[in-house]
Amino acid sequence: MTIYDTASKTKRAFEPITPGKATLYVCGPTVYDDAHLGHAKSALVFDLLVRTLEANGLDVTFARNITDIDDKIVKKLAEQGASLKELTEFYTDAYHRDMDALGVRRPDIEPKATESMEEMISLITTLIKKGHAYKTQEGDVYFDTQKDEKYLSISHRSQETDETQSRIKENGFKKHPADFALWKHFDEGIRYETPFSSGRPGWHTECAAMIEKHLAVEGKYAIDIHGGGADLLFPHHENEAAQHRCAKGQELAKYWMHNGFVNIDGEKMSKSLGNSFFVKDALLSYHGEVLRFYLLSTHYRSDFNFNEIDLLSAKKRLDKLYRLKKRLFGMAESDEKTPFQTQLLEALSDDLNISKGLSLLDEMISHANEAMDANPKDKIAKRQAQSNLAYVQRLLGFGEQNPFEYFQFGIAPQVKATIEELIEKRSLAKAAKDFASSDLIRDELLALDISIMDTAEGTFWEKH
Template identity: 60%
Template sequence: MYIFDSIKKEKVEFVPLVPDAVTMYVCGPTVYDDAHLGHARSSLSFDMLFRTFKTLGYEVNFIRNFTDIDDKIIKKMQDSSKSLKEITEHYIQRYNEDMDAIGITHPTLAPKATQNLEAMIEMIENLLKKDIAYKISNGDIYFDTSKDKLYGKLSNKVSDDTLSRIESVSEKRNQKDFALWKACDEKDIVCFEASFGKGRPGWHIECSAMIQKHTKPVDGYSIDIHGGGADLLFPHHENEASQSRCATGHELAKYWMHNGFVQIDGEKMSKSLGNSFFLKDTLKIYDGEIVRFYLSSVHYRNDFNFNEEDLLNSKKRLDKLYRLKKRVFDITAGEPNLEFKKSLLDAMSDDLNISVALSIIDEMIVKSNEQLDLNINDKNAKKEIMANIDFINQLLGFGYQNPFLYFQLGIEPQLAEKIDNLIKQRMTAKLERNFELADKIRDELKSMDINIMDTTNGTLWEKIS
């Protein structure tokens, strides 16, 4: 397995801390709103990594957290007069729904910040004891970045003037210092007890503490891989790494991976630009698997430029897999073709080279259709083809649907019946060699956005997307 380490900035061979096992931690969402396309892409990228490791035979411990303590959640509480739990549980549920819809494998563990306060408090106490953390007059606790000589090594941001945009708090010892704990008083609605005063944790300490609590360090590292969106490299991951290093004495992660951004028509997707796309909105129009296929089709490290025209084009590629699946649907899977299996896994083992993986699938589809054109009743071929499709699903999460239903999404039963009737009428007309009527019926179906195809197994129909 080769992965691109975003700290070394090069592709490196993955060597696990513990043989045949991998622990990966990915920064999950802050649950104050619905998931957008960017969340989908991040989940998707690491889902692909998760599946690849598992297919390679690794035992994978995959942790993805929920940040359920945050200023934005507090703002939402104030605006809605709902409790923190009401808000966060609601969005966690909706997040899980969305991820299920696009076929994301469940992580082995999905801890929440609220469940790990003790670990955070412990870590802060530890840092205070070492005089790496300090309290300012309002009770806030800051991390002293000057105490960590390796601070900045991760993101390569070292000089102070590069940080000009960080708001400066007068009592901070260094401009780069960040809050570990934000003090609170009676007025605050989210407030936790700690030996060093009431308050709530800062964002960065959440991940560090959760990793510390849920993993065992090996060879000076807490985990094998730490992942997240490209925007998290600085300051979030830099701060996480520094805290953990200072508190625990070992490095947080052996490898760091960052996925690229989703843009809408070449622009960054953001609320302020008014072009934010919620996954839920997309899923109202398009099937989750189609969204999954589309968002997966660009290498995870590149930025992804989302637009509906490309989505529809990418669907045509998935359609071909399902048309093949239709042709072998009457058979149970045998064993996949070894060469196919190997080349597909090799592609994904090369830093998740999805483009090569997809081209291998296309090649398999063409070959399979050729075989079936030659002999549609070749059972051995069909068994292998079905198994190949199953393998694609295992590794990439595509092709799991009933192929007939895939092409009939959103069609009501009454409409399906009407379509079947029209097809029967056309059949009769064809037998009577009344091609004029047959073509008329076909045109009528077409006007209903239904495409038909005459095959040896009778006339099949598909909804035109």
């Protein structure tokens, strides 16, 4: 398996620290608002990574954190008058609901910042002790970037020029403009008591502390893979890595992975764009698996331009998988691993080449249909196809739904009853060779956005 590593800027063979195992840490959401499509993309990408690692026989330990204390949360608390716990639990639940709908498997460990305070304080204390961090007279603690030779080795930035520096004068107590806050002193609001001052941790500290607490091993690297959105590369990941390096004398991660951005209709996502921004809104109009398929259909490192036209085109592609699933309904699967399965895993194992994988999937579906068209009783072909679908479901997370229910997404129960009545009436007309009436009923159904298909097993319908 190969992985593109941002730090070395190359695609490298994945060689886990401990043979047979893989540790993965991904930066999760800050829970002060609903999850947007960018959160979804990131969660989906790393869900696919976990599945691919597992399919390669690795025992994966996957942690994704919840940031449940930071300035944005505190600000929202003040606006809403809620307690910290109420607010963060509300949005954590919402996040779980949305990601579940997208078929994203829950991480093995989901550490929370508020539950990792001891580890953060201990990390900061170590950094102060080792001379890598300093306390200002205001009670803040800063990381001394100038004392870390390898600072910026992950993101490959150059130290800022004097001219740029002069523009940054936010804090006169910092020794160097690039130094970042490990601890911010506060006299009021939500704060924690520490030996250095009462206050709150800086954002970059929590991930470093949680990795150390939950995943780290001795040696050159603490964990195998660290992932997150491309925007986190700098400063977030660079700063996490610097803290860990200076405190523990080892690199934080062996491989760094960053997923591209999601834009909406060519624009960077912003709240002013409205509805399509949040996952929960997209889920009102589209099945979660359609969104999953669409968001995963482009390579993870590319920027993704979300728009409804492409989403519909992705849906049509997924529909074909479900039509095959319908066609194979109730059929047993064969045990053997087919060439398709081998090739699909190979494609995904090449830095998650999903496009290659989906082209293989399309071909597999066509071949299965072709075989069944040629010989509807070909049980071997059917069992193999069923086995292929099961493999796709496990590796890609496509095809989790009952195929009949999938095509009924967005249909209210009363409407469903009406549809089925109409189909019943049409079948009677058809049996009586009254095609004028049966075609009229079909037009009625079409007006409801329902397509019907007559098969040997009866008349099926789909909502479009």
